[in-house]
Amino acid sequence: MKGRHFRDEQKGAFFLIVIFLIIVTVSVILAVALRTDAVAEKIASDQVIRLLLVIDEGEGKENKALLSNVLVYYPVSKKAMTINIPGNTGAIYQSLGRVDRIDDVYTEKGIDIYKKEIEKLLGIPIPFSLVIKMEDFIRLTDMLGGLRVFIPAPVDVVSSEGERWLLPSGAVNLDGDKIYMYLKYCFEDETDSDVQERYQNVVTSFFTTLHDKKAMVFRKQVFREFNGIFNMNLSDSSDVYMLLSLIADMDSESIGRQTVAGKIRIVDGQQLLFPLNNGEFIKEAVKQSTNMLISNSGALASRIYVLEIKNGTTVQGLAHNTAILFQNASYDVLSAVNADSNDYENTVIIDHIGNREMAAMVGEFIRCTNIVDEEVDFSSADNDAAANVDFTIILGKDFDGRYVRPSRTE
Secondary structure, three states, X not given: OHHHHHHHHHHHHHHHHHHHHHHHHHHXXXXXXXXXXXXXXXXXXXXXXXXXXXXXXXXXXXXOEEEEEEEEEEOOOOEEEEEXXXXXXXXXXXXXXXXXXXXXXXXXXXXHHHHHHHHHHHOOOOOEEEEEXXXXXXXXXXXXXXXXXXXXXXXXXXXXXXXXXXXXXXXXXXXXXHHHHHHHOXXXXXXXXXXXXXXXXXXXXXXXXXXXXXXXXXXXXXXXXXXXXXXXXXXXXXXXXXXXXXXOOOOHHHOEEEEOOEEEEEEOOEEEEEEHHHHHHHHHHHHHHXXXXXXXXXXXXXXXXXXEEEEOOOOOOHHHHHHHHHHOOOOEEEEXXXXXXXXXXXXXXXXXXXXXXXXXXXXXXHOOOOEEEOOOOOOOOOOHHHHHOOXXXXXXXXXXXXXXXXXXXX
16 A cells, blocks of 8 residues: 555656646746747838947946947848948937936946937937957957948058058058058048048948858857947847848948938037937938838838939029038939029929839928929930939028928918
């Protein structure tokens, strides 16, 4: 009887162990499934992927943003754009309780609060963030086989540490150390916009190279090494793999660009860039550019459109200032000149390519609905550049520097 009772106890214990193992296995499977679904759901809930990339030059645990760019990517069309966030972008930041530079938010409050302030600035949600320390970015550049950038003129400068830095001109492939020089060198006559353009060149080259080298980068064993460099707000390496492999599939030949445009004001001894129209301009520009990415599965964003801006009024600098607005909205402005007359009553958009939908989108940006069709006469074009213009915008007296004012009859 005792032996039988002991065997019954063994069977009971074994049965409990089996049940326990089944429960643990099911729990693990459910946890993995739920985690995977949660990541997929975050992307599926808004098909446009938005990622904040920060290259941090702070030492150790110090936060110090060298550059910040937001990637906006639509996987359906594979089209993307980057939005440059100048570090001296000024505003009253609630997280700091004062008027200051936006990169001070990152320094004092960290990446999560910084991301929230950039979301307010651009008027969009940004679910993902990627922080790469400068020393890691140098190593990452070498792992990718270098980054390709265009340098308009040779660089021969002495660094703050007294080291001579030399960079060749032209389209060049730079290793990690050279990329550091490219990001950090400074000419005396260089403007802040020149520096910001260099930053954006590196960001664009990074995503382009990630695309070009994706067969190598996303091998499971190789990716483990890359993943050690990426500091993302995703807890699992498989999440990072999923997101970056999606991004790496972009059309790297036509990455659009935007930057926060504004006016410099001196506040407490600092030069701060205050966004145009109290920040409304950049929100509208981002909205329109995003619409271009997703419209007709990216048909409108199949390339960057070329504009010609002409001033048909007596207002000095109107064409130049309007060109800056369109450039910051990811358009390529070939020229900003005076029109054949300074007495245009109404602003008009001339469509040279027969794309009325795109012309309407160009017009929407300045609230202009006056669109006419006119093909470029290749035989009489002054030069090849004239034939490359997609849309000509002639600014009339109804244009106030930002929008076309509605006529009284409308």
